[in-house]
Amino acid sequence: NGIGANYGTFVTNYNANNFLNYIKEFGVHTIDATAGMSYQQSQTKRNYVEGTQFPSDSYRKIASAAVKSDGTSTETNFRFLSYFARANYRLKDRYLFGVSARVDGSSRFGKNSRYGFFPAVSAGWVLSEENFLKNNNIISFLKLRGSYGITGNAEIGDFPQLGLFQGDAGYVGAPGQRPSQIANPDLKWETTRQTDIGIDFGLFNNRISGEIDYYVKNTTDLLLEVNVPGTTGFTRQFKNVGALENKGFEFVLNTQNTVGKFKWNTSFNIATNANKVTDVQGQIIEGGVRNMNRVMEGQPIGVFFTREYAGVNPDNGDALFYKNTKNPDGTIDRSTVTNGGYNSTERVVVGNPNPKFFGGITNTLSYGGIDFSVFFNGVYGNDVNFYGVGQYSSANGIYEDNQTTDQLNAWTPENKNTDVPQARYLITNGSQPSSRYIFDGSYLRLRTLSLGYTLPKSLTGRVKIDRVRVYFSAMNLATFTKYKGWDPEVNSDTFTSNFAQGNDFYTPPQPRTLLFGINIGF
Secondary structure, three states, X not given: OOEEEEEEEEEEEEEEEEEEEEEXXXXXXXXXXXXEEEEEEEEEEEEEEEEEOOOOOOOOOHHHOXXXXXXXXXXXXXXXXXXXXXXXXXXXXXXXXXXXXXXXXXOOOOOOOOEEEEEEEEEEEEHHHOOOOOOOOOEEEEEEEEEXXXXXXXXXXXXXXXXXXXXXXXXXXXXXXXXXXXXXXXXXXXXXXXXXXXXXXXXXXXXXXXXXXXXXXXXXXXXXXXXXXXXXXXOEEEEEOOEEEEEEEEEEEEEEEEOOOEEEEEEEEEEEOEEEEEEOOOOOEXXXXXXXXXEOOOOOOOEEEEEOEEEEOOOOOOEXXXXXXXXXXXXXXXXXXXXXXXXXXXXXXXXXXXXXXXXXXXXXXXXXXXXXXXEEEEEEOOEEEOHHHHHHHOOOOOOOOOOOHHHHHOOEOOEOOOOOOOOOOXXXXXXXXXXXXXXXXXXXXXXXXXXXXXXXXXXXXXXXXXXXXXXXEEEXXXXXXXXXXXXXXXXXXXOOOOOOOOEOOOOOOOOOEEEEEEEEEO
């Protein structure tokens, strides 16, 4: 007689922003000041109800179901209240100074630490306006700048600070509730202090322009879900724990390669980022697939921490693992054990989900009514944890799942020189969590491509049409990578830990999109 279900989601957002602006010019001096406040409130309600035993397929509403078999509802909300002020001072259009400050309050933090104070200061010097560079034929624009500021992070969900209960502890028909989360009234803003030093430049009448930046970001009071003693009745709690450092370079280059009837412009950017956890206060913080991501001092955040795979014993097809245990003299034992000795090995850092470099390049060409644009982007030096898929599909026959093609290279008496252990149905042989499933996630992707033609106005004007453009565009047309999964640009949404990056758990690939169209303007 069928099953029917109704889902409802209701989202309410309130935003209020108020500004006061002041601008004053007197001689070579200019002051621009802003002050204001903002308020945001968001509420999301979800409802679900299910019914069974409908008279016929013609009845499609839950009201017609003989049995209302299931139902649930949830609600979540958050609020932000902010006050801010900013002032900029400019002298002779050469010397620039700025200062700002804001106070932000969030309902997501504890009652003892709901507000944070975030100031910033900046300065700039436009050297190209100085007499010694003003009429330079090579340097069109040159500016030195620096800034220091403090920002806050509140992206931790809506109720991490509260002691929560759930009303799902009923027993034999009697209602009941249970504690589901331990409170932290001292939970506060995660704070990042950032220093930037940069150069903006333009050469040859700005035919070549760009930016060079160096930054250092030090984050303290990290918002992490950490272990707590079991005597509390809980295992995890959100706390402000530890510190993190990020530093790196950013480089942007824009060029007008050709001008005139045939135009060709290029925009290129590349950035580096060195990431290191400097303090976790002795906590063991893990997440991701089989807890293979870890936050640990001296390492990038979320490194892959697991057993180290050593290949295959050519004599019998057994999987091998490095022991990585400490010898009495403090050295590391790099001998190997077979599959049966897996638990006697030590976990070590075997990969990093954070890229060393990332960037992109866009080329735009036009001639007459024809325009063409192509954009590549990519990352280099990051790893992806394939174990979410590999434990089932690259597992030497332990499960019945369809297997990846590399399993065709499994050890056999005739194929001893391989790193894929012998296939053994329902018997574990190297399918445990290990570096065997950590792969290079570097990629270069043809992100977008477009080709268009705009009809001449001499044709469109005859029919009183202002503009007609016919175009073709494509997204994710090609990806160049050594990653063996569906898509290297991946992170499973199965895991909520904010540091557990680079996990593949049958995450579907990004779609390849081809689009043909026409734009008509009257």
